[in-house]
Amino acid sequence: MNDMTPPNIPGAKTLPKDWETDQEVRWCPGCGDYAILKAVQRTMPEIGGRPENTVFVSGIGCSSRFPYYMETYGFHTIHGRAPAVATGVKLANPDLDVWIITGDGDGLSIGGNHTMHLIRRNLDCQVLLFNNEIYGLTKGQYSPTSRVGTRSPSTPFGSVDRPANPCAFALGAGGRFIARGIDVHKNLPTVLKAAHAHKGTGFVEIFQNCIVYNDDVFAPFTEKKNAGAAQMWVEHGKPLLFEGGSKGLALDHERLVLKVVDVAEGDWQAAGVIVHDQTNRGLAHMLVEMPFGAFPMALGVIFDDPAPTFESAVVTQNAEAAQGKKPDLQKLLSSGQTWQVEKEPRVE
Amino acid sequence: MATAVHEVTPEEASANPPAESIVVRFAGDSGDGMQLTGGQFTLSTALAGNDLATFPDFPAEIRAPQGTLFGVSAFQINFGSTAIETAGDAPDVLVAMNPAALKTNVGALKPGGLIIADEGEFGQRNLDKAKYASNPLTDGSLGKWQLLSFNISQLTLDAVKPFGLGNKEALRCKNMWTLGLALWMFDRDRQPLIDWLNSKFAKNPTLAEANVAALNAGHAYGETAELSGPMHRHHVPAAPVEPGLYRTVTGAESISFGLVAGAQLAGVPMFFGGYPITPASAILHHLSRLKEYGITTFQAEDEIAAIASAIGASYAGQLGVTSSSGPGIALKGEAMGLAIMTELPLVIVNSQRGGPSTGLPTKTEQSDLYQAVYGRNGDAPLPVIAARSPADAFDCAIEAVRIAVQYMTPVMLLTDGYIANAAEPWLVPDMNDYAPFPVEYLENVPEGGFLPYARDEKLKRPWVKPGTPGLLHRIGGIEKAVGTGNIEYGPANHQEMTDIRRDKVANIAVPEQEVALGNASGKLVVVGWGSTFGPIHQAVRRARARGQDVSHVHIRHIWPMPANLGVLLKGYEHIIVPEMNTGQLKTVLRDQFLVDAKPLNKVSGQPFMIAEIEAAIEKGLAA
Numbered sequence: 001m002n003d004m005t006p007p008n009i010p011g012a013k014t015l016p017k018d019w020e021t022d023q024e025v026r027w028c029p030g031c032g033d034y035a036i037l038k039a040v041q042r043t044m045p046e047i048g049g050r051p052e053n054t055v056f057v058s059g060i061g062c063s064s065r066f067p068y069y070m071e072t073y074g075f076h077t078i079h080g081r082a083p084a085v086a087t088g089v090k091l092a093n094p095d096l097d098v099w100i101i102t103g104d105g106d107g108l109s110i111g112g113n114h115t116m117h118l119i120r121r122n123l124d125c126q127v128l129l130f131n132n133e134i135y136g137l138t139k140g141q142y143s144p145t146s147r148v149g150t151r152s153p154s155t156p157f158g159s160v161d162r163p164a165n166p167c168a169f170a171l172g173a174g175g176r177f178i179a180r181g182i183d184v185h186k187n188l189p190t191v192l193k194a195a196h197a198h199k200g201t202g203f204v205e206i207f208q209n210c211i212v213y214n215d216d217v218f219a220p221f222t223e224k225k226n227a228g229a230a231q232m233w234v235e236h237g238k239p240l241l242f243e244g245g246s247k248g249l250a251l252d253h254e255r256l257v258l259k260v261v262d263v264a265e266g267d268w269q270a271a272g273v274i275v276h277d278q279t280n281r282g283l284a285h286m287l288v289e290m291p292f293g294a295f296p297m298a299l300g301v302i303f304d305d306p307a308p309t310f311e312s313a314v315v316t317q318n319a320e321a322a323q324g325k326k327p328d329l330q331k332l333l334s335s336g337q338t339w340q341v342e343k344e345p346r347v348e
Numbered sequence: 349m350a351t352a353v354h355e356v357t358p359e360e361a362s363a364n365p366p367a368e369s370i371v372v373r374f375a376g377d378s379g380d381g382m383q384l385t386g387g388q389f390t391l392s393t394a395l396a397g398n399d400l401a402t403f404p405d406f407p408a409e410i411r412a413p414q415g416t417l418f419g420v421s422a423f424q425i426n427f428g429s430t431a432i433e434t435a436g437d438a439p440d441v442l443v444a445m446n447p448a449a450l451k452t453n454v455g456a457l458k459p460g461g462l463i464i465a466d467e468g469e470f471g472q473r474n475l476d477k478a479k480y481a482s483n484p485l486t487d488g489s490l491g492k493w494q495l496l497s498f499n500i501s502q503l504t505l506d507a508v509k510p511f512g513l514g515n516k517e518a519l520r521c522k523n524m525w526t527l528g529l530a531l532w533m534f535d536r537d538r539q540p541l542i543d544w545l546n547s548k549f550a551k552n553p554t555l556a557e558a559n560v561a562a563l564n565a566g567h568a569y570g571e572t573a574e575l576s577g578p579m580h581r582h583h584v585p586a587a588p589v590e591p592g593l594y595r596t597v598t599g600a601e602s603i604s605f606g607l608v609a610g611a612q613l614a615g616v617p618m619f620f621g622g623y624p625i626t627p628a629s630a631i632l633h634h635l636s637r638l639k640e641y642g643i644t645t646f647q648a649e650d651e652i653a654a655i656a657s658a659i660g661a662s663y664a665g666q667l668g669v670t671s672s673s674g675p676g677i678a679l680k681g682e683a684m685g686l687a688i689m690t691e692l693p694l695v696i697v698n699s700q701r702g703g704p705s706t707g708l709p710t711k712t713e714q715s716d717l718y719q720a721v722y723g724r725n726g727d728a729p730l731p732v733i734a735a736r737s738p739a740d741a742f743d744c745a746i747e748a749v750r751i752a753v754q755y756m757t758p759v760m761l762l763t764d765g766y767i768a769n770a771a772e773p774w775l776v777p778d779m780n781d782y783a784p785f786p787v788e789y790l791e792n793v794p795e796g797g798f799l800p801y802a803r804d805e806k807l808k809r810p811w812v813k814p815g816t817p818g819l820l821h822r823i824g825g826i827e828k829a830v831g832t833g834n835i836e837y838g839p840a841n842h843q844e845m846t847d848i849r850r851d852k853v854a855n856i857a858v859p860e861q862e863v864a865l866g867n868a869s870g871k872l873v874v875v876g877w878g879s880t881f882g883p884i885h886q887a888v889r890r891a892r893a894r895g896q897d898v899s900h901v902h903i904r905h906i907w908p909m910p911a912n913l914g915v916l917l918k919g920y921e922h923i924i925v926p927e928m929n930t931g932q933l934k935t936v937l938r939d940q941f942l943v944d945a946k947p948l949n950k951v952s953g954q955p956f957m958i959a960e961i962e963a964a965i966e967k968g969l970a971a
Contacts, residue, residue, distance in 0.1 A: 053815055083653075336595050
């Protein structure tokens, strides 16, 4: 709600319900967004977040209604531009905890340029990209992440263009934190916490089911019955195993690509299974680009290798450039080559 | 420009007597350093106490192919002992560094005017490139002008020979040779230029010496050569101006200074989001150097990100500023709507250029008035202010900041390529003369509870910085409920909110419209806005000197308009509106006041000439 909120007591420990607003949530019944909202509201107390220091910035689309439901500061901006608005917010006040909520259309189509530059600059913020592979709010057109052949009102004979891979895009833009989660999966808060702990742009692709226009598009790996064989939750320092540890990923040294290997009796080392190193950019590229089907879906924190952030570099440079200079506007105005005109015009 | 404050006498107004005001145009290849030559001549002119106005006219291409007609770069300066308000109509002197420069500029030269040409550049190849069938310096085709031609290239090479420069480097000193000659012609002091050259080339003393030698050689040439032609020393006495400290200033500089001053008067840090575009980039460049004034500059990935980041900064409690030219302003349109809807302070500077689309990037035009006043989706009013000169832009920028923070609204500040690039003397303002207008953030829950869209008597909503406990709220581009700001699609609410947004802007207190010259009623008024001030003022002055009942009204506040403007305009029998567009202010005036405003339009990429406006006045009076 926007009014009559009892003031929060700074420093007090919050509960998930402290992060809820009184606004009626307007997503379709059964939408994956509800689960994500709950996961975020559960995460905020755990990371010690303060509502008054938190800003949710979104663009346009179903996901972008998110800020209205978070009891924080919030800015529902215009289509695709949330990263740019968030950049201004963070540069103006680096102490704020900034979260960007976007979708596959908002963040990768109309706002793809801003997403790229946000990640390239490494602004300290979290980007939650709700990927449902469809335009929901405009009633079901195919999106830049829709698979080839997606039938929609704008592609009645099936889409013909190849989809973008959000994590590969983010990594290619120079991303230093790349993770994946699933709307209804219990691991989502863990992923969100890791994104928040990362200093820099924390990019999280969340597979989100659109129950109305693209139901079950992720079922091949999100359904409980498929989870074991199709989900591979990666963890730093742990072997890349799935299907209850009976399968793993190894490197095909001839072709420099990943391959699926069988693990006999838990001896993953004998099978040559790779140990996940979240600071290995090359491995991250291979993991996010594995074709699903032949490979499982890599989930969790795939890449996490911090680098200096944009806003800290700006603040540092501003301070250094200003050092030792006194802001004297009158002097500034009088700078350059000047001349004095006497009372009487010069007569020659 | 108008640094002169004395009452203009009929004698002064009668004309621009040649002894009192002289127009010189330097024209050459875009690689010849003409803008530099012009700029330095301007400085020396200002130091001599002359009033002046300049008009840089250069091609869009950074380095157009040498010797071509479209690669010509020109710089015009009008200086004199009377108040100068325009860069001058027709030049008295044309310095042509090659055939292409002569061809593209000689048509503008006054009959009987002087051509100085570098005959060393008039070889067959350059003549062909300029599409001359025969050499104009020798074929008699320049008969109606006075011609002085000598081999400036060779004279420069001779002058800098002792310094052992390569041929190409040596020829680069040509502009300094020419400048030396010009300084001699107009009795200007060389010392400031010599100082400037020494500091510019401090790291390369040989180049400094060579340039100084070229400058001195040009000067000496004028002094000692037995010139067969009409060259003689001009002396232009100093113009009578208000006493005080002066400097030259371009519009880009004065807008930057004005924004800094405005932010200081408001007591708020400034965030500037920009994207490179001609002719607006200079503002980004200037502000980027002023970190100690609490300014953060951000070169965004595009025009949209530039304004969106500025809006984000305003939301976070700083003064968001963005700047561009027409095409970039078009891209910012949706975000301006967001700033209007979320009622955040924002200053948008538009340095107008010729349009539509990419149009004429380096030429001046005033054709974005509709875009400024009307160019957004929905009923999306925002205040629009137009600067009339480089010096005036300082006060306009402060005014834009004041309105933005006092009314929580985006404000558009219009300038143009002419104002941005042109230089004029500026009486340095005393900041003690400006009253501060400190911003107030809402920091505590007010009595009766907090409403993000509560309003004061001016209809302004509170400015709350994220980070403030107890005042959490959400804003966005969706229509909001009166008071709470919650999402609300209801019909009565949208009507009310639309009315509030309209009234908030319509009721902004803007100063009464004054008459720039003449009477508050009468036979004819010439109404202008922006950079047409100079030519209109001079034309009206001349008409009044002839005893004609003509006045000049110049509008700074384009939206909302001054409350008395309608009544004022209705006091004249005839209204002429000269504009560098096809009649945009004219349309707004007709719409707002039902007056018979008649357009006078020019969209050639060049400023109005005084004579063109005088002719329109004659025609208007005869009607």
